[in-house]
Amino acid sequence: MSGYGQFCPVAKAMELLDERWTLLVVRELLAGSTRFNDLRRGVPHMSPALLSKRLQRLERAGLVRKSVDGSHTAYRLSPSGVELRPIVEALAGWGVRWIGDLGQADLDPHLLLWDVRRTVDVERWPRSRTVVALRFSDVETGAARWWLVCHDGETDLCDFDPGFEVTATVTSSLVALTRVWRGGRSWAGALRSGEGGIDGDADAVGRGPAGIGQAGWAGVPRPSERELALARPAAD
Amino acid sequence: MSGYGQFCPVAKAMELLDERWTLLVVRELLAGSTRFNDLRRGVPHMSPALLSKRLQRLERAGLVRKSVDGSHTAYRLSPSGVELRPIVEALAGWGVRWIGDLGQADLDPHLLLWDVRRTVDVERWPRSRTVVALRFSDVETGAARWWLVCHDGETDLCDFDPGFEVTATVTSSLVALTRVWRGGRSWAGALRSGEGGIDGDADAVGRGPAGIGQAGWAGVPRPSERELALARPAAD
DNA sequence: CTGTATCCATGGCGATACTG
DNA sequence: CAGTATCGCCATGGATACAG
Numbered sequence: 001m002s003g004y005g006q007f008c009p010v011a012k013a014m015e016l017l018d019e020r021w022t023l024l025v026v027r028e029l030l031a032g033s034t035r036f037n038d039l040r041r042g043v044p045h046m047s048p049a050l051l052s053k054r055l056q057r058l059e060r061a062g063l064v065r066k067s068v069d070g071s072h073t074a075y076r077l078s079p080s081g082v083e084l085r086p087i088v089e090a091l092a093g094w095g096v097r098w099i100g101d102l103g104q105a106d107l108d109p110h111l112l113l114w115d116v117r118r119t120v121d122v123e124r125w126p127r128s129r130t131v132v133a134l135r136f137s138d139v140e141t142g143a144a145r146w147w148l149v150c151h152d153g154e155t156d157l158c159d160f161d162p163g164f165e166v167t168a169t170v171t172s173s174l175v176a177l178t179r180v181w182r183g184g185r186s187w188a189g190a191l192r193s194g195e196g197g198i199d200g201d202a203d204a205v206g207r208g209p210a211g212i213g214q215a216g217w218a219g220v221p222r223p224s225e226r227e228l229a230l231a232r233p234a235a236d
Numbered sequence: 237m238s239g240y241g242q243f244c245p246v247a248k249a250m251e252l253l254d255e256r257w258t259l260l261v262v263r264e265l266l267a268g269s270t271r272f273n274d275l276r277r278g279v280p281h282m283s284p285a286l287l288s289k290r291l292q293r294l295e296r297a298g299l300v301r302k303s304v305d306g307s308h309t310a311y312r313l314s315p316s317g318v319e320l321r322p323i324v325e326a327l328a329g330w331g332v333r334w335i336g337d338l339g340q341a342d343l344d345p346h347l348l349l350w351d352v353r354r355t356v357d358v359e360r361w362p363r364s365r366t367v368v369a370l371r372f373s374d375v376e377t378g379a380a381r382w383w384l385v386c387h388d389g390e391t392d393l394c395d396f397d398p399g400f401e402v403t404a405t406v407t408s409s410l411v412a413l414t415r416v417w418r419g420g421r422s423w424a425g426a427l428r429s430g431e432g433g434i435d436g437d438a439d440a441v442g443r444g445p446a447g448i449g450q451a452g453w454a455g456v457p458r459p460s461e462r463e464l465a466l467a468r469p470a471a472d
Numbered sequence: 473c474t475g476t477a478t479c480c481a482t483g484g485c486g487a488t489a490c491t492g
Numbered sequence: 493c494a495g496t497a498t499c500g501c502c503a504t505g506g507a508t509a510c511a512g
């Protein structure tokens with residue numbers, strides 16, 4: 001018995017949505033990914049077998065529609081799936097307010113840049129090809145260097161040097177850039193503390209992270225220290 | 237590893253909230269239950285061991301505060317827990333729109349009346365003691381007869397005859413009253429089809445289900461047939 | 473009334489490898 | 493690129509009994 005045996009619509013909704021990974025797949029679909037491997041990038045650590053299973057389940061439940069066009073497969077949310085957007089956004093807002101503590105295990109340069117790629121504010125960048133190199137000061141070789149290549153309104157992410165001239169180079173610790181992108185930490189503060197830096201034509205790229213953009217929920221107001229204290233496990 | 241290894245706040249939120257039963261416990265707390273056994277009534281089929289475990293987890297996460305006063309224990313949501321209300325309500329709205337099909341296993345007279353008890357519109361009832369007897373025509377003995385006793389603005393639920401004079405008697409199939417209470421089915425329709433009936437002083441009790449009230453999300457607009465068709469597994 | 477303790481079966485899921 | 497196949501573990505949680 002995997003159901004709850006309740007008619008309550010919260011229970012009926014959660015029978016589907018409380019399965020591990022499911023809502024993260026929905027989140028990635030809402031963010032615009034349609035391809036299997038794009039979804040994988042957006043939901044790292046999820047095995048392909050499980051992703052496949054979840055997509056099938058969501059399709060059977062009518063939240064996702066799969067369309068095959070030649071060798072090209074796309075998954076898109078149906079109307080009922082799209083209606084989960086306010087819920088996912090509310091969860092993001094809640095999470096950003098109340099689960100602020102990030103462990104080292106929560107940090108992931110691949111995922112951060114996969115998300116950053118979507119928030120680059122191309123309008124603020126030069127119309128000619130612009131390349132921002134990113135370097136994480138505290139990440140092991142292999143995931144420490146990245147390049148955002150912006151051209152014709154498209155942004156590509158490379159984990160290898162694409163060879164073009166670099167407009168500016170942003171250096172930062174992984175945790176600092178993650179915090180800045182999530183909101184709640186300012187790039188100015190990261191610069192001051194020495195956790196971040198920018199070289200090259202900073203103005204051209206909107207002074208680094210400002211031009212890279214922020215998460216959609218970055219602007220959600222954080223609880224005050226007083227509110228946080230009230231919500232804490234409580235000495236009672 | 238039970239986490240998702242992601243900094244995404246949706247992932248961080250779901251690490252806590254996608255555990256089985258958790259959000260239903262939150263729902264019941266939001267509805268106003270504070271006592272362990274009241275929570276159990278609101279979340280039937282959940283073992284007490286698991287309820288205890290979830291409450292502890294929620295307390296450690298700062299969403300719930302436990303207060304002990306003599307032999308009286310109360311669980312209340314903290315500010316961060318209360319902030320889940322819009323999410324739970326949105327889930328209820330989503331569920332009621334898109335997961336309309338109720339199986340026989342989802343029906344439960346105990347839970348229905350536990351919920352109904354909260355929505356009785358005492359203002360509409362006489363100031364003197366009012367007793368509504370409910371009888372499910374299709375439920376096995378033991379859970380087929382119920383009494384709502386309303387007095388001094390309080391509503392009590394009995395599964396035995398309290399002995400007072402009955403103001404009115406509502407008869408219905410379990411599925412019909414569940415649908416009416418959830419919204420999406422009208423009591424008038426249930427009466428017409430013969431699935432429901434009311435005897436006695438119907439006017440005094442707001443003509444039955446109208447006075448008994450409806451779920452908070454009963455008014456959520458349901459998708460049209462056309463929308464439903466679009467969201468269905470799709471013949472593509 | 474408010475839980476805790478214990479036990480056990482299940483199946484979810486992580487890992488890895490492999491295919492059209 | 494877009495998945496399937498297989499395997500095995502162990503944690504989840506259901507059931508039951510019991511305790512302060």
